[in-house]
Amino acid sequence: GNSVTQMEGPVTLSEEAFLTINCTYTATGYPSLFWYVQYPGEGLQLLLKATKADDKGSNKGFEATYRKETTSFHLEKGSVQVSDSAVYFCALSNYGQNFVFGPGTRLSVLP
Amino acid sequence: EAGVAQSPRYKIIEKRQSVAFWCNPISGHATLYWYQQILGQGPKLLIQFQNNGVVDDSQLPKDRFSAERLKGVDSTLKIQPAKLEDSAVYLCATKGRTNTIYFGEGSWLTVV
Numbered sequence A: 001g002n003s004v005t006q007m008e009g010p011v012t013l014s015e016e017a018f019l020t021i022n023c024t025y026t027a028t029g030y031p032s033l034f035w036y037v038q039y040p041g042e043g044l045q046l047l048l049k050a051t052k053a054d055d056k057g058s059n060k061g062f063e064a065t066y067r068k069e070t071t072s073f074h075l076e077k078g079s080v081q082v083s084d085s086a087v088y089f090c091a092l093s094n095y096g097q098n099f100v101f102g103p104g105t106r107l108s109v110l111p
Numbered sequence B: 001e002a003g004v005a006q007s008p009r010y011k012i013i014e015k016r017q018s019v020a021f022w023c024n025p026i027s028g029h030a031t032l033y034w035y036q037q038i039l040g041q042g043p044k045l046l047i048q049f050q051n052n053g054v055v056d057d058s059q060l061p062k063d064r065f066s067a068e069r070l071k072g073v074d075s076t077l078k079i080q081p082a083k084l085e086d087s088a089v090y091l092c093a094t095k096g097r098t099n100t101i102y103f104g105e106g107s108w109l110t111v112v
Helices: none
Strands: A003-006 A011-014 A019-021 A023-026 A032-038 A044-050 A056-059 A062-065 A075-077 A086-093 A099-101 A105-110 B005-007 B010-013 B019-024 B031-037 B044-050 B053-056 B065-068 B075-079 B088-095 B101-103 B107-111
Touching: A003 A086, A003 A099, A011 A019, A019 A105, A023 A032, A023 A086, A032 A062, A044 A062, A044 B101, B005 B088, B010 B019, B019 B088, B019 B107, B031 B075, B044 B065, B044 B075, B075 B088
Parallel strands: A011 A105, B010 B107
Antiparallel strands: A003 A023, A019 A075, A032 A044, A032 A086, A044 A056, A056 A062, A062 A075, A086 A099, A086 A105, B005 B019, B019 B075, B031 B044, B031 B088, B044 B053, B065 B075, B088 B101, B088 B107
């Protein structure tokens, strides 16, 4: 079946540090890949997505590239801010099927 | 465009009591999901609707959980009787023609 694995958190960084959160997946076919972010007390918000191999999703300074050869979709940001502190979820979906989420990675950015 | 609306936002009940959550999807979104998110974990699918029909309810604990989507728009999720382990956030999400789901802010349930 489909599954998503993320690096365990929490991840603690200083402001302006470089961020990488690893995500790998197992799926049949050619799934779409997503990163969702959850701020304290809120629901999940779509951060970025990629629908086919070698696509790069980007939003708010975050980027992730769909790597089919390594079945990965790592999230990166060059310079994090305190306001980026949240839980980040990697997810996949084969069109028309259920979305499968990773366990989430908590990021804390210190001033 | 209005987002996914959920209510109530917060609910505290005693075990063995019942509770109901309501979801109003984004207009025109045919697919609706209910997820359960236990603290520190990722969302787990409970049930998926396509219009007013159930697509997947394989992970719904049917002895205590029920859900319906009358007329293919609003949906309700009910828990009766509640157990302590049902304490979680219940997230409603909807999907339109694009392969992206949009979440509501969630209904936070505490069972004491």
